[in-house]
Structure formats: C-alpha cells, structure tokens
Amino acid sequence: MDILKIDGISKYFSGLKAVDDVSLDVKKGEIFSIIGPNGAGKTTLFNMISGHYSPTKGKKYFEGEDITNLRDFEVAEKGITRTFQNIKLFSNLTVLENVLIGLHIKLKSSMLDCILRNNKNIAEENACYDEAMNLLDSIGLRQKALELARNLSYGEQRRLEIIRALASEPKILLLDEPTAGMNNSEAKEVVEFIKDLNRTGLTILLIEHNMRVVMGVSDNIAVLDHGIKIAHGSASEIQNNELVIEAYLGRGKKND
CATH class of the missing domain: 3.40.50.300 (P-loop containing nucleotide triphosphate hydrolases)
Structure with a gap:
C-alpha cells in the first residue's frame, strides 16, 4: 500500500x-x-x-x-x-526543552487553559514531560536532559x-x-x-x-x-x- x-x-x-x-x-x-x-x-x-x-x-x-x-x-x-x-536544534535550550518543542503539536490546551494553569493544562504538561523523558531514554540521553543542546557531541x-x-x-x-x-x-x-x-x-x-x-x-x-x-x-x-x-x-x- x-x-x-x-x-x-x-x-x-x-x-x-x-x-x-x-x-x-x-x-x-x-x-x-x-x-x-x-x-x-x-x-x-x-x-x-x-x-x-x-x-x-x-x-x-x-x-x-x-x-x-x-x-x-x-x-x-x-x-x-x-x-x-x-x-x-535550539542550541541554547536544554535537551529536554528541544524534545518538548517537538511535542507541542500534540498539545490540546487552549490559551485560557495555559493562562489559568488549570487541571487540564497541568495534566497535559506532566504527560508531555514523561513522554519527553521516555524518548530521551530511548536514545541514551535521559541523563543529559538538563544540559544545553549545544554541549552534546x-x-x-x-x-x-x-x-x-x-x-x-x-x-x-x-x-x-x-x-x-x-x-x-x-x-x-x-x-x-x-x-x-x-x-x-x-x-x-x-x-x-x-x-x-x-x-x-x-x-x-x-x-x-x-x-x-x-x-x-x-x-x-x-x-x-x-x-x-x-x-x-x-x-x-x-x-x-
């Protein structure tokens, strides 16, 4: 197909x-x-x-x-x-932040949800964090999540x-x-x-x-x-x- x-x-x-x-x-x-x-x-x-x-x-x-x-x-x-x-890459952002940017397209919270920091927005952000860390784990970069991207090999x-x-x-x-x-x-x-x-x-x-x-x-x-x-x-x-x-x-x- x-x-x-x-x-x-x-x-x-x-x-x-x-x-x-x-x-x-x-x-x-x-x-x-x-x-x-x-x-x-x-x-x-x-x-x-x-x-x-x-x-x-x-x-x-x-x-x-x-x-x-x-x-x-x-x-x-x-x-x-x-x-x-x-x-x-966004070289001045962390490794984790670079992955979170890639996840942005999947977010469903409205601007109002983000401003109010309501339960929907908090739950979605937590889920994105967990997913980003799992993705980094899959390529052996979990331990470098908080390093700046420019410092990677x-x-x-x-x-x-x-x-x-x-x-x-x-x-x-x-x-x-x-x-x-x-x-x-x-x-x-x-x-x-x-x-x-x-x-x-x-x-x-x-x-x-x-x-x-x-x-x-x-x-x-x-x-x-x-x-x-x-x-x-x-x-x-x-x-x-x-x-x-x-x-x-x-x-x-x-x-x-």
Whole structure:
C-alpha cells in the first residue's frame, strides 16, 4: 500500500528547473532512499514533500489525500516530519526543552487553559514531560536532559534532532543526510537507530551521500540527476544501472 505518492512534481526558480517532473510511490513501512550527485534536487524535493516549498506543478498525496497545497505545519499535523542536513536544534535550550518543542503539536490546551494553569493544562504538561523523558531514554540521553543542546557531541545532537522529529508520532520521517559529518562508528550507531525505528512500522524517506548506508538500509532507491529521476529500484538494481554509474562517475568511467 502506498502511503505517499508524488505525481509529476516540479519546482522552478526563475526558470531554473531544480526538480523536473519527478514521480515516486512510497510504500507504508519501507525505507525509501533518494540519492544523486550534489545539486541533483534532493533537498528541494524534500522541501516540497514537507510543505516548505509549494510545487510549481504536480501533485502529492498522503494516504490518498491531496496535500499539494498544505503548508509545512499542516503537513506535519498530517503525519510527515523531517530533519535537516544541517542540524537545527535550539542550541541554547536544554535537551529536554528541544524534545518538548517537538511535542507541542500534540498539545490540546487552549490559551485560557495555559493562562489559568488549570487541571487540564497541568495534566497535559506532566504527560508531555514523561513522554519527553521516555524518548530521551530511548536514545541514551535521559541523563543529559538538563544540559544545553549545544554541549552534546555531534552524534548526540543528530540523534536528538531525530527524536524531536519523532515526538509528534509521525507516519513518515524524512531524514536529510543523517550521517553527514560523522565518523564510521557514529554512522553505524545512527544506521542501527534508523533500522530500529523502521522495525516499529515507521516509513522513512532518506537522503544520504554515504552509499554504504544507503545500500545497507534501503528497500527502494530513487536517483536524481539535474532534477530528473533517472533510476528507481532495489539496491542491486541501482548499483548496476548505467545511468546511475554515469551520473556519479562520468561517462566512460566504469571501465577505467
């Protein structure tokens, strides 16, 4: 069953075709990777899926519903959240506060409830605190809950960003370069974390330059080059695709 369908989506900037007529069918519960050389349009595609950009043309459907014109916070409310290539934590807030911000979308208290600090508001805040601490426990950061986010190691910051995105209980998680800047040991930890998340039934869309990571976790892979989808298939199919080899290595490099 397709949870996300991208139908002929394009994004033009002053005539530049950053993404051109790309279609994808993402099945529920799979890890779907989007790869391609620098400037291929991968992050632009993510920005359209998440609602940060509006497509120039084309449609996107989530669980059969047309979400093409929804804004980013509305897309998040539907169940699609994301991380970014460059970590975007609130570095001067605590680890706990960063997760609580991710939980904000689930809060139901009205402004009046918050002003009055009534029983409904207090109960909801207590429940959010407990949930945030449980989430931090799941990534080994419970003991650092009151530390400032900027004091975490790079790998810990990346895990915190992912868990903050998970706080709203999304159905699809978009991960943009989750192992960027990591050493092999840190990358392996993140890969295992991604696999564990996927085992819970979470659908994951992944942009990643580390081909060892991509080939090791992906159920399906789409390849972009200059904004155009040039290939789509399993890891083995992508590894042996002539267009993919040419896009990454250049014409004639396969036999060099």
